[in-house]
Amino acid sequence: MSILEVKDLRVSFHTYAGKVQAVRGVSFSVDKGKTLAIVGESGCGKSVTVQTIMKLTPTPPAFIEEGSILYEGTDIVGYSEKQMQKLRGKEFSMIFQDPMTSLNPTMRVGRQINENILKHMTLSSKEATKRTMEMMRLVGIANPEINMLRYPHTYSGGMRQRIMIAMGMAANPKILFADEPTTALDVTTQSQILDLINDLKKQFQMAVVLITHNLGVVARMADSVAVMYAGKVVETGTAREVFYEPKHPYTWGLLNSIPDTANMNGNRELPAIPGTPPDLFAPPKGCAFAARCPYAMKACIKAQPEETCLSDTHKVSCHLLDPRAPKVEPYHVKRQKTE
């Protein structure tokens, strides 16, 4: 059962230079207690998408032009700021990319966690402090009595990310958005943080929306995957479908450039596919990937590809899936057995 369903979401930034169409029709759904990974090159609209769901991007400049965001069946697009405040931190939480800058430097970490608890749970301040300490233990910080009195700058990046997680988890949210939560950390720490998120997800039956650059992370964490390109989801499906039966040339490109020596825990950035993404001030009429796609046809330049459903879960937007299109060989995709 899906807890969150995003349908045809369009978000633009109204700037002096014009309208940046950052998100141009994104649809995906997240199941209760499952992990959805969103992958794609930098600038393709991943952060804007999840921040729009929590309405964290200020309006102006960001405007939701179209679409719906169904949380437990209710469309929250029209929610007021007051209504959103009840959802943020309570139903949804978010962990950001850079733990060095996402904690308030002038507030003790315990208080930063405590703030969340007091806001969303009806607890006395004593009980809230107790819960703060529980949360710190839960994310692996020993001696919370002392450690909650420390300031963020006295912690390492990995520990700060743990504190962010404790803060996010404090009011038992149903969905955790993690926007590249390990990109700024070293490899060992990355692995520990991902394990922690995975454990908590299982323990608390929480859905996770994980944005990442790292396909190894996707393989290890995700139940389903959405591949984004230039503000659109070009392919989405279960992790199995996207990894083993990818159908979109962009997905092929991503998977293809996993190095041979890949072990799925390594720290790899998304590979560079030749060329650059289109200008989002004036996106092309046809397929946005056409300029970089080795299979581009006339139809690709003329019109945007429609979404084709290959299964209940597997959806791809590419003209190659049109029955009239030539059958092409996916370029060599090296697959690795993953658990």
Add this chain to the structure above:
Amino acid sequence: MKRYIAKRLVISVITIWALATFSFFLLKTLPGNPFQTEQLLKPEIQEKMMSYYGLDKPYFEQYLTYMGNLLHGDMGYSFKYTNRSVWDIIMQTFPISADLGLRSLAIGYPVGLLLGTIAARRRGKKADYLCVLISVLGVSVPNFVIGSLLQWVFGVKTGLLPIAQWKGFSYSILPTITLSIATIASLTRTMRASMLEVENQDYMKTAKAKGLGEKEIVWRHQLRNAMIPIVTGLGPAVATTLMGSFIVEQLFSIPGIGKHFTESVQALDYTMVLGLTIFFGVFLVAANFIVDILYGIIDPRIRITD
């Protein structure tokens, strides 16, 4: 902490010594002597006076004498105000300037912080433009123009307030306002910029993502961080304001220290200039020291732990 204080003390002493030495020799490079200006004394008498005060001795000898006396807390006598010691004059004029300065800070800081905060919260709206306008005017219109204007409106035209001298509360109103305008203007600008800078920090997004309301975000997360640059500038700002403003004191005929500072330079009143410089130096060093400790209270990252 003890080690830190000891270190700071040593550095402070060296700073003051360097200041005194530098000022001493710099003053000697100015042409003329303290007895030239006043009552057109004959050259022979001027020379007599010079030797009486020891000013004909080699500079280095004069310097040693001065520093020796200074070590005993003796800053000598003024040349201009005969029979009055420099310390006497400081003790008589400084409290007045400090009083006026404190009053203007007590108004200027809260008002400036408030206007800066309002401007940032209402960015791009009318209230913002108004605050920016106030701050631009306050910075660019000179003190004496504002002061004269106030004197004209409240004194000459309406007769509501006294426009000169220092004899009680009503006398302090106009000079206090005049002096506080500059503080208000610069603080509004600094606070506005600082609030906007903090607004873009990642932790502000974290605070929003927690479901906090706007007021909670501003009060708990934004203001304190935005105050950091303000606290940094507090030391010099307080010190300079308490040391008096020549212009405002002149304009309102207030017998403060700022007026003496400028007058003593014009009169080449060596001991007076040196004494005031050293006094100001000590004051500034002390103010900065206190602020550095305060700074640690507001920003835990630079709290002194050593």
